[in-house]
Amino acid sequence: MSGFVATALVTGGSRGIGRAVARTLAGEGFQVYLTYVSKAAEAAAVVAEIEAAGGKARAFALDVSRAEAVEAFFREEIKEKVLLSVLVNNAGITRDGLILRMKDEDWDSVLDTDLRGPFVCLREASKIMVRQRRGRIVNVVSVVGQMGNAGQANYSAAKAGLIGLTKSAAKELAGRDITVNAVAPGFIETDMTGGLSEEVRKAYQDQIPLRRLGSAQDVAEAVAFLASDKAAYITGQVLAVNGGMYC
Amino acid sequence: MSVEERVKQIIVDQLGVDANEVVPEAAFIEDLGADSLDLTELIMAMEEEFKVQIGDTDAQKLLKVKDVYKYIADHSA
Numbered sequence: 001m002s003g004f005v006a007t008a009l010v011t012g013g014s015r016g017i018g019r020a021v022a023r024t025l026a027g028e029g030f031q032v033y034l035t036y037v038s039k040a041a042e043a044a045a046v047v048a049e050i051e052a053a054g055g056k057a058r059a060f061a062l063d064v065s066r067a068e069a070v071e072a073f074f075r076e077e078i079k080e081k082v083l084l085s086v087l088v089n090n091a092g093i094t095r096d097g098l099i100l101r102m103k104d105e106d107w108d109s110v111l112d113t114d115l116r117g118p119f120v121c122l123r124e125a126s127k128i129m130v131r132q133r134r135g136r137i138v139n140v141v142s143v144v145g146q147m148g149n150a151g152q153a154n155y156s157a158a159k160a161g162l163i164g165l166t167k168s169a170a171k172e173l174a175g176r177d178i179t180v181n182a183v184a185p186g187f188i189e190t191d192m193t194g195g196l197s198e199e200v201r202k203a204y205q206d207q208i209p210l211r212r213l214g215s216a217q218d219v220a221e222a223v224a225f226l227a228s229d230k231a232a233y234i235t236g237q238v239l240a241v242n243g244g245m246y247c
Numbered sequence: 248m249s250v251e252e253r254v255k256q257i258i259v260d261q262l263g264v265d266a267n268e269v270v271p272e273a274a275f276i277e278d279l280g281a282d283s284l285d286l287t288e289l290i291m292a293m294e295e296e297f298k299v300q301i302g303d304t305d306a307q308k309l310l311k312v313k314d315v316y317k318y319i320a321d322h323s324a
Contacts (some may be wrong), residue, residue: 130288175284 004083005056007031008227011064011121012091014043016190017140020216021088022046024224026055030086033077035062037091064091064117065109074124083132086227087125089118089162090140094192096151107154114158115165122169126178135178136227139166140219143186143242159184163238170236179235181226186242188214210243250297250323251316257296258312261289271313279312297323 008025012018013034026032032050036043036059043059050057062073078084092114095106118139129135144152145159163182170180187193187204205211222241225231240246255269264279275281290306299322309315
């Protein structure tokens with residue numbers, strides 16, 4: 001495998017935090033494979049941007065909630081084709097609503113994409129990384145998985161679950177020099193928070209000691225650190241990137 | 248290569264042990280220094296090589312080299 005170029009797989013890489021992570025890892029010298037579900041043009045734009053900066057990237061349509069599709073993707077595009085150095089489980093969705101009115105399908109779709117999806121990707125990546133005897137896995141979780149948030153029972157449960165998965169996987173894979181960590185963004189300027197009213201935004205901002213929403217780049221820097229050799233002795237950790245709002 | 252030779256080769260590759268240590272009576276954990284992740288990898292390599300599905304209950308019974316010889320002999324096409 002040593003002849004292959006070190007590759008970082010970033011799920012949900014067409015926009016927001018995933019896009020910033022893809023660009024940053026490409027800047028660190030990784031070939032970046034990013035996945036998207038529906039935003040093909042945005043994904044192609046991220047690839048073009050990385051290539052224009054002298055990096056290497058490819059985009060793939062992949063819905064991580066579909067286990068067979070994830071398995072096929074790893075079989076056809078990753079296994080024995082690239083050196084999989086890094087997996088960033090970033091893809092995620094929200095279906096917000098109060099518990100009293102939350103439908104089963106809103107619960108299921110968020111859990112399928114935000115928890116089962118990362119699990120399947122991590123499992124498939126592990127099979128490859130265990131053989132390589134090295135690897136870095138970074139799961140993008142959320143401050144709401146740590147502190148809870150009214151209206152996000154499904155999302156916060158999925159993200160809290162992903163923190164548990166991070167810690168267990170870290171223990172299972174440590175013997176093979178594979179580190180597994182999580183980055184927990186606070187309130188970040190993305191499409192996911194772009195729909196908020198000015199009032200809600202202000203209320204969020206007032207809770208943040210650093211007095212601003214974070215940028216996708218703030219998160220990407222933390223992911224890039226955990227994906228690097230500099231973080232070789234860090235595993236099973238949750239690195240909060242939240243402006244000090246929750247410790 | 249015979250089935251036993253193929254099994255032996257996988258064990259040598261997966262566990263990084265010397266071929267002459269891989270005797271039928273050798274236990275994976277006690278004698279060949281395998282851990283639980285090694286055993287899982289070994290099972291997956293056998294499944295791939297011999298195109299078989301080894302269930303968890305069966306896998307737990309594969310403690311010695313001879314257990315694998317017998318299992319593969321009984322189950323591979």
